[in-house]
Amino acid sequence: MGKRPASRRAIVRLLVLIGPSLLYLLTFFLFPLLLVFAISFGERGTYGGVRWVLNLQNYVRFFDPLSLRIFGRTLYIALATTIICLVIGYPLAYFIGTRSPRWRNGLLLLLMIPFWTNFLVRTYAWLLLLRDAGVINLVWTGALHNLVSALAAAVPIPLWQPLLQATASPIRIYGTDSAIIIGLVYGWLPQMVLPCYAATERLDFSLVEAAQDLYANRFKSFTRVILPLTMPGVVAGSILVFIPSLGAYITPDLLGGAKSIMIGNVIYSQFMSARDYPFGSAVSFLLMAVMLIGTLIYFRLGTARTHVTDEGGI
């Protein structure tokens, strides 16, 4: 008898505590999501509105060769960005994580300083660096080309010929997938470094010494002890880079030129210029599904990797 009011009080307290965030999520997350989901089954009105019918037309439309090619490129760019971030970010995180505490904070600060500048501005800076008449190509076709010409004049050997030819014209980076990948890696690198750093910092280095005491050389102590124990950081970092790369919009817009576009740009143009809300919503939903499935698979792989010795050992 005496228990009922107590448990009711507990429910009230629970509602009071989680109520605000629950309300926030319902209003600004779940409701818009459902709205977009509903729109994705609708039809574009003649003047851009939504006609509320129930069809799968928008989803079917996505599976045309053009959309699929853009989608494939998006996947490739996001994957390449994640892998490059991992290859650069993990060693960097490990380096920072193994410094003395005094150095660590300074190094982390250096990592974060660029983020005090607006993302758009920083991406625009890459445009100025990469484009045909950009800083890099000015040096390439200017100073470097002149230097090679001078050397070729002074020491006439055939070795210079390919170099002369290469520096005669600018390198085409702007407007390619590579430009987008460079921009994305630059943008999301800290998202990889921070979780990897946290994992490294948490790593108990007496375990590494124990491995070395038990005849594991540096490589073996890395693959058998350090990597498995920092794997949670690798998984978290990869997801934090992969997801925003998949949905990237500003970077491909600025650095990808007219040709290299990603799925984010498709969604943007459906909503802002084509005014085809239903198709834009359908593409958004497909992208979300891919993100969700990709994340789940990756989590599985990541946790399986941590316990790989279950089967791999004895």
Add this chain to the structure above:
Amino acid sequence: MTPRQNAVQLSQVSKRFGRVTAVDDVSLTIEDGEFFSLLGPSGCGKTTTLRLIAGFELPDRGDVFIGGKRQGETPPYQRPVNTVFQNYALFPHMNIAENVAFGLIMRKVPKQDILRRVSAALEMVRLPGMEHRRPDQLSGGQQQRVALARALVNEPQVLLLDEPLGALDMKLRKAMQLELKSLQERVGITFVYVTHDQEEALTMSDRIAVMSRGRVLQVDPPHEVYERPLNRFVADFIGETNFLVGVVKAAGRGKATVAVDGQLPLEVPAERLPGTGEEVTIAIRPEKISLHAEPPDQRAVAGTVDEVVYFGTNTCYLVALTDQTTVTVRCQNQQVGQHVSFPQGARVYLHWQQESVRLLRE
């Protein structure tokens, strides 16, 4: 060529960390099959000495030899030693069998041998059937045994142990001391054992090196370290000791005659003869002193009982001499009802065998 090879030899080894000299000109010879302890207070350089042998630190000066071979800059994974770490350092992402097998796998021992040796090692530390547990599912004492098995399974020339029982409770600790000792005798592997617990060192070791501030002060078997401490630090650190200041009245033929508390001169054995009139410190263990109501002979020192503390197996008397030094005396309670022979304030005479006293070099 000596028949017994040296398992480990440190030759004038020094190691500094910035301003701190953790190990200061240490020379040690540890024999094959020996249970050798490094004993000293926290921060005296025991762990650093062990890490120098294991190869986790390289000496600034001096050489480390293992099995007669100069180690130089040999990395830890190429040294024929294994370590039982202070916090055990079991791999949390592997089960017990994988932990124990790690060293064998790294050395590419055939799989059948690995399985056999792992279960033999777990049997040896009395943990059979635990193969598939994870380290965090074991108690502290069990983790300790796994750490031991993980090191011993490799049959190293030397096993290094850094305060392996430090995290265990008192009772388990006592049991493990005996178990470790008998294990060492069975496997015949040289143990280098680090501890700050003097009782642990005394009960387990064949020989003890007493360390202080990076230096080795004395290397001797337990009874020697206890009965014949070389200096004040060793006498003070190991067991209880009374230090009495006296003046030398005469010296000669391996003996010094010292007047303590301005009282009758006492004869003290002296390896190095002090000069007449010199002020010296003599050390005497509390249990080596007997109390008497009347002076039993000419060599007794008089005092007054200041305090009496009953300890069960013994009773402790604090006796004040006239110069205000307090002498601790422990009397074994051999008979029921005799636990306090002298009440507070009683006049007593302190007496001891001549050989029980040590004249200390500072």
